Amino acid sequence: MKPFKNKQKQEITMPLYKLLIILFVTVLLTSVVTFASYKFGLNFGNDKQKSLNKIEEAYEQIDEDYYKDIDDDKLTQGAIDGMIKSLDDPYSEYISAKETTSYNEEISGDFVGIGAEMEVHKGFVRITSPMKGSPAEKAGIQPLDIVTKVDHKSIKNKSLNEIVEKVRGKKGTTVTLTIKREGKEPFDVDIKRDKIHVTSVDYTKKKDTGVIAISKFQNKTTKELKSALKQAKKDNVKHIVLDLRNNPGGLLDEVVTSVNLFVDKGKPVIYLETKGDKPQAVETENKKMSGIDDMDYSVLVNKGSASAAEIFAGALQDYKIADVLGTTTFGKGIGQVHKEFNDSSILKYTNMRWLTPNKSYIHKKGIKPDKKISAPKYEEIEIIDPSKTYQKGDNSKEIKSIKIGLKALGYNISNENGKFDNELESNVKAFQNDHKLESNGIFTDDTTKKFIELLRKKIRSEDKQLDEAIQYIHK
Structure with a gap:
């Protein structure tokens, strides 16, 4: 994607x-x-x-x-x-x-680490998938686990690159992750780093x-x-x-x-x-x-x-x-x-x-x-930065992308221009209500992150371009 x-x-x-x-x-x-x-002080007289x-x-x-x-x-x-x-x-x-x-x-x-794909989630990082046969999988790390600490130090609001750097290290050394898993009290997991391909x-x-x-x-x-x-x-x-x-x-x-x-x-x-x-x-x-x-x-x-x-x-x-x-x-x-x-x-x-x-x-x-x-238009929209704010009265290509994305997610968008109009504000509020976010009609931070998350899931589950390619092959 x-x-x-x-x-x-x-x-x-x-x-x-x-x-x-x-x-x-x-x-x-x-x-x-x-x-x-x-060596010999030769000068060829060139520029x-x-x-x-x-x-x-x-x-x-x-x-x-x-x-x-x-x-x-x-x-x-x-x-x-x-x-x-x-x-x-x-x-x-x-x-x-x-x-x-x-x-x-x-x-x-190839790199040395624990072998787990991670993404930023509500100030911490969430495991999206431990790699098959990796140290992370062997240690019992599961998808949707939230990592709150690395080596007993909080990683709250750290960038993904900073966190990855802390998790990686020399082969054979151990890193301790503090895990928050749904339905359980936070617990520590010791993982020995290894070479990952x-x-x-x-x-x-x-x-x-x-x-x-x-x-x-x-x-x-x-x-x-x-x-x-x-x-x-x-x-x-x-x-x-x-x-x-x-x-x-x-x-x-x-x-x-x-x-x-x-x-x-x-x-x-x-x-x-x-x-x-x-x-x-x-x-x-x-x-x-x-x-x-x-x-x-x-x-x-x-x-x-x-x-x-x-x-x-x-x-x-x-x-x-x-x-x-x-x-x-x-x-x-x-x-x-x-x-x-x-x-x-x-x-x-x-x-x-x-x-x-x-x-x-x-x-x-x-x-x-x-x-x-x-491919569907929503697969090729502009990247929306969660740190930026979009609200009624704004005009930009990112707002056009927001409209295309919300329409793909089932919201009632009648136009795909770059204006943050009344209709978009109403749909953003509806989106926020549907996902238990602050319903203020402003597109930023958690609203943007949820928007990106849902579009990712849609693209992974509905690869329309691939499906059309397969249909063409069998005509």
């Missing part, structure tokens, strides 16, 4: 050692030349050296003469951030050493159709996808919907091996084009999965499908393995690489653009579906 998910990084990434040999040679030669210029000298001179001047003490790490990060900002590229960034761990966890899908592939069977949802392309996605396809064959499923909606991308290596399950050895998955070079094919390296042709495939996408998800959809579309259903994808046809420094900080920058097997460039265009199937 797009409106209520935190935006994730829309990127394809690959390790530097996996780049084209020609790029490696270029970098190596550049390094040798740079070393020689510094680059002058620029480097200027940066160094500015750094030293500030470090030595600024009226307050300078944090060298902060000054260095500021200089790099400034260079990144000048690129005007939302996908290039500097990741500090402190942020590296969480960034790597996001890419790999968040799966990126989910398989369900809907009548005679298998639905394989891929949330992102991370480590082990191909292995998980292969396992899901095997299960579908065991279930005698004849048609598979590969659901890539709101998949923001991920690792290039992983999406290439995932495509390789469907496409035989030696076929281009994409073409990479780096500065000054002709497009070079990234080809499949193995035979396709045995028995893969026994089933038919469709790929379901939306505007939240980006980067590696577009590579996957584009390849299966170009090779006519699958029809693409849904709405036009995000349109991210560029990729990034990582440069890791000695202190574990990372410079991520765009160094390539990519093309589909048919050499289509989709950047800022997206992949157009073979059959357009739109």
Whole structure:
């Protein structure tokens, strides 16, 4: 569901050692030349050296003469951030050493913790679901449990990020959660932290159709996808919907091996084009999965499908393995690489653009579906911030979203404009009465949270876009 998910990084990434040999040679030669210029005082008379000298001179001047003490790490990060900002590229960034761990966890899908999904609820956090086989599940944590304390310290009104940071820690260490469960007195649960892998592939069977949802392309996605396809064959499923909606991308290596399950050895998955070079094919390296042709495939996408998800959809579309259903994808046809420094900080920058097997460039265009199937409007409304207040007389795009959402929840909304009018005020009061909230007609705080909660439940239980895709398949 797009409106209520935190935006994730829309990127394809690959390790530097996996780049084209020609790029490696270029970098190596550049390094040798740079070393020689510094070591032996060689001067090639170019503007680059002058620029480097200027940066160094500015750094030293500030470090030595600024009226307050300078944090060298902060000054260095500021200089790099400034260079990144000048690129005007939302996908290039500097990741500090402190942020590296969480960034790597996001890419790999692995982290150390207790293995429970949580959400903010009335000033505390509520367990939405303990992961199967996780330390949390083994310790007896249940859905709807309210966590009021972590290690005997109250977490009231703390942000979710702050709470998650307290719950996570080193493998083998113990965290104590104080749990409030309906019908019971608050009690403590000791949970030993362990390495958790968040799966990126989910398989369900809907009548005679298998639905394989891929949330992102991370480590082990191909292995998980292969396992899901095997299960579908065991279930005698004849048609598979590969659901890539709101998949923001991920690792290039992983999406290439995932495509390789469907496409035989030696076929281009994409073409990479780096500065000054002709497009070079990234080809499949193995035979396709045995028995893969026994089933038919469709790929379901939306505007939240980006980067590696577009590579996957584009390849299966170009090779006519699958029809693409849904709405036009995000349109991210560029990729990034990582440069890791000695202190574990990372410079991520765009160094390539990519093309589909048919050499289509989709950047800022997206992949157009073979059959357009739109989601209900309430699935794509603007995010409503619970800390903001909306009331009679206001006018904004968020108010339009409130109207669309309330209408979807069964309230009598006759127009979907951005005006907070008498009708909306009346419906907000009715909504508040129905859910035992203060009935003042003002949309904020607990009213907003309940609104979001109910829409989430509706979307999870009524996936109309998927249902329409399945109907189309069986026409």
